[in-house]
Amino acid sequence: xxxxxxxxERVRYRDDVPDPQPAPxxxxxxxxxxxxxxxxxxxxxxxxxxxxxPGHEFVGEVERADGAPEWVGRRVxxxxxxxxxxxxxxxxGRRSHCEQRTVLGLIGRNGTFAERLALPVANLHAVPDAxxxxxxxxxxxxxxxxxxxxxxxxxxxxxxxxxxxGKLGHLVALAWAPEVGSLAVATRSGRARPVLQAQGIRCxxxxxxxxxxxxxxxxxxxxxxxxxxxxxxxxxxxxIVMKSTYRGETAIDFVRxxxxxxxxxxxxxxxxxxxxxxxAGGIEVAGMVEARFDLADGAxxxxxxxxxxxxxxxxRP
Amino acid sequence: xxxxxxxxERVRYRDDVPDPQPAPxxxxxxxxxxxxxxxxxxxxxxxxxxxxxPGHEFVGEVERADGAPEWVGRRVxxxxxxxxxxxxxxxxGRRSHCEQRTVLGLIGRNGTFAERLALPVANLHAVPDAxxxxxxxxxxxxxxxxxxxxxxxxxxxxxxxxxxxGKLGHLVALAWAPEVGSLAVATRSGRARPVLQAQGIRCxxxxxxxxxxxxxxxxxxxxxxxxxxxxxxxxxxxxIVMKSTYRGETAIDFVRxxxxxxxxxxxxxxxxxxxxxxxAGGIEVAGMVEARFDLADGAxxxxxxxxxxxxxxxxRP
Numbered sequence: 242x243x244x245x246x247x248x249x250e251r252v253r254y255r256d257d258v259p260d261p262q263p264a265p266x267x268x269x270x271x272x273x274x275x276x277x278x279x280x281x282x283x284x285x286x287x288x289x290x291x292x293x294x295p296g297h298e299f300v301g302e303v304e305r306a307d308g309a310p311e312w313v314g315r316r317v318x319x320x321x322x323x324x325x326x327x328x329x330x331x332x333x334g335r336r337s338h339c340e341q342r343t344v345l346g347l348i349g350r351n352g353t354f355a356e357r358l359a360l361p362v363a364n365l366h367a368v369p370d371a372x373x374x375x376x377x378x379x380x381x382x383x384x385x386x387x388x389x390x391x392x393x394x395x396x397x398x399x400x401x402x403x404x405x406x407g408k409l410g411h412l413v414a415l416a417w418a419p420e421v422g423s424l425a426v427a428t429r430s431g432r433a434r435p436v437l438q439a440q441g442i443r444c445x446x447x448x449x450x451x452x453x454x455x456x457x458x459x460x461x462x463x464x465x466x467x468x469x470x471x472x473x474x475x476x477x478x479x480x481i482v483m484k485s486t487y488r489g490e491t492a493i494d495f496v497r498x499x500x501x502x503x504x505x506x507x508x509x510x511x512x513x514x515x516x517x518x519x520x521a522g523g524i525e526v527a528g529m530v531e532a533r534f535d536l537a538d539g540a541x542x543x544x545x546x547x548x549x550x551x552x553x554x555x556x557r558p
Numbered sequence: 559x560x561x562x563x564x565x566x567e568r569v570r571y572r573d574d575v576p577d578p579q580p581a582p583x584x585x586x587x588x589x590x591x592x593x594x595x596x597x598x599x600x601x602x603x604x605x606x607x608x609x610x611x612p613g614h615e616f617v618g619e620v621e622r623a624d625g626a627p628e629w630v631g632r633r634v635x636x637x638x639x640x641x642x643x644x645x646x647x648x649x650x651g652r653r654s655h656c657e658q659r660t661v662l663g664l665i666g667r668n669g670t671f672a673e674r675l676a677l678p679v680a681n682l683h684a685v686p687d688a689x690x691x692x693x694x695x696x697x698x699x700x701x702x703x704x705x706x707x708x709x710x711x712x713x714x715x716x717x718x719x720x721x722x723x724g725k726l727g728h729l730v731a732l733a734w735a736p737e738v739g740s741l742a743v744a745t746r747s748g749r750a751r752p753v754l755q756a757q758g759i760r761c762x763x764x765x766x767x768x769x770x771x772x773x774x775x776x777x778x779x780x781x782x783x784x785x786x787x788x789x790x791x792x793x794x795x796x797x798i799v800m801k802s803t804y805r806g807e808t809a810i811d812f813v814r815x816x817x818x819x820x821x822x823x824x825x826x827x828x829x830x831x832x833x834x835x836x837x838a839g840g841i842e843v844a845g846m847v848e849a850r851f852d853l854a855d856g857a858x859x860x861x862x863x864x865x866x867x868x869x870x871x872x873x874r875p
Contacts, residue, residue: 288813330794338794338818392819468812477647477655486816492807495785496605498824499803501655502709505822507815 243558244355245539247295250287254537258294261351261359268306268362270317274378275299275353277546277554279407279463280486284347285543288488296353296556297321297346300368300377309362318380320364320513321345337510354539356558366513369521378555379412379526380516386412387519388511389482390420393457398422402455404447404470406433408529408553409484410461414442415524421457425450427470432550436528450474459484465491477501482508529553560875561672562856564612567604571854575611578668578676580622585629585679587618587636591695592670594863594871596724596780597803601664602860605805613670613873614638614663617685617694626679635697637681637830638662654827671856673875683830686838695872696729696843697833703729704836705828706799707737710774715739719772721764721787723750725870726801727778728846731759733836738774742767744787749867753845767791776801782808794818799825846870 244258263269276298284291299319306312324331324339331339345360346352368377386409389395399421403410406428414437418424427447428434434444447470456479458471463485471481472493483505498505520526531552534542539556546554561575580586593615601608616636623629641648641656648656662677663669685694703726706712716738720727723745731754735741744764745751751761764787773796775788780802788798789810800822815822837843848869851859856873863871 335795392821478652483812483816486813488813489811490809491812492809494806495782495800495808495824496803496805498822499800500824500826502824502826504709504824505815507812507817507819507821509817509819 242356243536244294245296245536246293247285248292250285252285252295252540252543254539258351258355261357263305263307263359266307266361266363267359268309268312268365269304270299270301270319270358270360271304272299272301272353272356272358272558273316274374275556275558276378276382277542277556278382279409280347282543282547283486283488286488288486291347294351294353294355295346297344298378298381299353299358300374300380301358303365304357306362312362312365316368316377317365318368318377318513318517319345319360319366320510321347321381322510323350323361323364354536354556366517369517372517372520375530375555376520376526379529379553380513380520382409382412383416383519383524383526384511384513384516385409385484385509386416386511387515388508389413389417389459391512392482392506392508393480395421395457399456400454401457401459402427402450402474403459403461404467404474405460405462405485406437406444407461407463410459411437411529411552412526413459413461413484415440415526416519418442429550433552436552439528440525447474453477455479457482461485463487465489468493472497472503475503477503480504480506482506484508530555533557559673560853561611562613562853563610564602565609567602569602569612569857569860571856575668575672578674580624580676583624583678583680584676585623585626585682586621587616587634587675587677588621589616589618589670589673589675589875590633591691592616592873592875593695593699594859594873595699596726597664599860599864600803600805603805605803608664611668611670611672612663614661615695615698616670616675617691617697618675620682621674623679629679629682633685633694634682635685635694635830635834636662636677636683637827638664638698639827640667640678640681671853671873683834686834689834689837692847692872693837693843696846696870697830697837699726699729700733700836700841700843701828701830701833702726702801702826703733703828704832705825706730706734706776708829709799709823709825710797712738712774716773717771718774718776719744719767719791720776720778721784721791722777722779722802723754723761724778724780725846727776728754728869729843730776730778730801732757732841732843735759746867749848750869753869756845757842764791770794772796774799778802780804782806785810789814789820792820794820797821797823799823801825847872850874
């Protein structure tokens, strides 16, 4: 089949990517649209070793579903962690931390930048008819944004600051602005600011935000400097949620973390069902689509997505 | 009065330390015993600027109590943060983070290494008769150990590892061993190991503990390397409580923190009432007393406390 292939930190289009071979209980999904995430870009830079089809954001249509024919023909999004169900993490309900997991386009499983992919039927979520493909393709990153609500106890009184106005920062802001007391995005100069402001979200430079003024800071910059900013903005006994993945070590003054009793929480994959509910409810993600590329132009798509300030780039198989 | 005086990173004994001048609502407490904490030692090394009487651990007897004569003559421990009651942090119930706070022997208020100290009456806790002075002097650090229970949701199934067998690690182990599923202390070669083992607490080298084997790791080493060890030992979606304060920045690989969704929690002062209950209940802290010094020999006391592996050093005014 046609697809992108990552090998030795280089991505190229191929028309002979191996078809997915579903394991028992798995479905074959024809990809309708795939989204490019910063993690894909980091992986291409050698973030960690992966050879195969990258990509983990998609909306697709089920072609086959082992033992579950009722799924065939349905439009779906899919959770990206394929889990064993038997290890200590699975038994404890922490399935996204399964010790034996494969992860779509990331660990041991070909991803979404191809015509078809395989995922366990248990990972599939039907996309409501009201949600167009260009919204449904945001299900996975929106779920990641909603993960914050599972890890913290946000209230309607909380002051939230999102550091970073890239794709994930944008979704975090859209997802949480209606739920908290106040929300501001510390933006750079990218094209995100007008897109966010058009939705009534307050945007300003990080330097314009007062010290210790946020109950919760979400670090989405993908840049070690983001943590310094987050540390400055969070109030004592406040929380920093770390959403960025970037290479290398980051230095932090733990004396202040201890004295101010700051909590730092690493945050990854989130719940699909509420993400799809939010999309069906009309959360406005379409403005984030920056460009669409055919799969054959995938290398150009990734280059475009890597531009500073770029929002969502989509791939059409 | 007699006391130790810290100035320009040097501590000396003086017989002309100014008597405490109580503000309205404050008590004068005659110190019966004071304990040396690693924070005192860090402060002497220039950890942050403080000039005055250091020390924040004590048991004493109330000599005067503005507006509260019923306290006079009582044996007390005292919370170290003197708060304004009016700022946003106080109003939100986060009094130990009061924006205007003074802190006994640490910020803007003379401490416990002297004959007398002043604290708000509201900070005092009566010491039960069953608790001898050499146990009561541990109230403040034991409260700090119990703080972990306010910040996490520990259960009787949790596997806890304490990294560091110094004074605070020791108290954390004593406090939590009866409350969790299992507890191990990653010890060095100090004298703590036999003291802990005598109380049935499992001690072993950090290298003997398997990766990702702890639900909760408490970092008590006072050393940047302790965080690396904690990171290695905590399971995905587990928690690291940071109890150490040490100077400078610490590098950490936040990719692993994010991907494994680890929570890091800075932890400082804790609740006095349960600490006194535990002491009255017989929690065995006496074995931690390593040496007793007269106040006039305070410089020697601090030097002794700074020895690697030293446990608790007490000062008698």
